[in-house]
Amino acid sequence: MNNRLLKLAQAAPYLAAMHEARSFTKAADLMNVHQTAVSHRIRAIEDLIGVQLFERTTRTLTFTTAGEILCAAAHANITDLEAALLRVQAKKRSSTIRVSVPPSLAMKWIVPLLTMAKTAGLDISVQAQTRLVDFARDDADVGIRYGLGPYPGLRTIRLSRSYMQPLASPAYIEANGIDLAKPWAKPIDILMDHTTESDPIPFGWAEFKASEPAFTQKIEPISLFDRTDLALQAATGGLGVALGRTLLYENDVKMGYLVPLGEPKPVEPSDWLVTSYEFAETQKFKDFTRWITEQVERTICLETRS
Known part of the structure; x- marks a missing residue:
């Protein structure tokens, strides 16, 4: 795994939370972190890949096409990982x-x-x-x-x-x-x-x-x-x-x-x-x-x- 993919994988929980919450503040609440932690991590990913994920104004937050794709993919992968973990734990207990x-x-x-x-x-x-x-x-x-x-x-x-x-x-x-x-x-x-x-x-x-x-x-x-x-x-x-x-x-x-x-x-x-x-x-x-x-x-x- 190259360095860019590794950093993207580390940011996956933030992208998944954004997919679910549709705002920095609500995503921060889901992850139990400060809102600035989410916005800083998203900004770092945008700088890393050279693509803007969100259109920001003082009142609204709109997903770009790239943002929709990456956040949806992160959410799907984390959901699959959580399901797999539940299966592993259930198999161990059964x-x-x-x-x-x-x-x-x-x-x-x-x-x-x-x-x-x-x-x-x-x-x-x-x-x-x-x-x-x-x-x-x-x-x-x-x-x-x-x-x-x-x-x-x-x-x-x-x-x-x-x-x-x-x-x-x-x-x-x-x-x-x-x-x-x-x-x-x-x-x-x-x-x-x-x-x-x-x-x-x-x-x-x-x-x-x-x-x-x-x-x-x-x-x-x-x-x-x-x-x-x-x-x-x-x-x-x-x-x-x-x-x-x-x-x-x-x-x-x-x-x-x-x-x-x-x-x-x-x-x-x-x-x-x-x-x-x-x-x-x-x-x-x-x-x-x-x-x-x-x-x-x-x-x-x-x-x-x-």
Whole structure:
């Protein structure tokens, strides 16, 4: 920042007060200083930039175009700064843990756990987002990412090893005469989350076919979806067979809505808990990490017992 901009920044509170008060006397009252302090600071800025900010007479004060522009800009910046300070202070005082998760994971796993979180004394705010959260700019404390990890510049914890699992409803299995001992003996109706198929992360029907020699049919989906939870919901409704992954399908299997076809296949990507190094040192993060790790273990154990 050059010297002129630094002096202008230092004068910003005076310019902002002038924007709000529209007079030297009232601006001085707002700042709790003498009127001459305001007029001297404004005169110094005019001399600095070589532009007159106000037309002065013995009775009136009129803003020039330059005065309107600079005073309005100073007022906007100080207002933004005050709002940002309030957000920082509120964030520091708040007990809420803001968690950014993919929409599928939010709907199929995190949201059903919120009651348990409250019982454990955690106040969790869920932000369902497809984009990767930027902890330096976004209002999130932690995130859960599905990928290869770890993520440079962030504190990362792998929550579990991940598996892919084809699933269908009991009604679909019965209607199509699927033998659970040989589920790939006849063609199935494939339900596909096309975003996972196009994503560079190795997960999808192509990866499943490569890992399952008995699955020989051509991959031609009857329906495409842009989220895995939607494909799983379609499978629950009896439309066909969807490919689920760890943490997204266990509860549906437990409730009897979906039935696994064949054995789950391990995949490279996993669910990772991520946060900034700064937030990783807080007790809130440690409490959340302990709780979310317990929920992952509990979910996977429930699926194993089902």
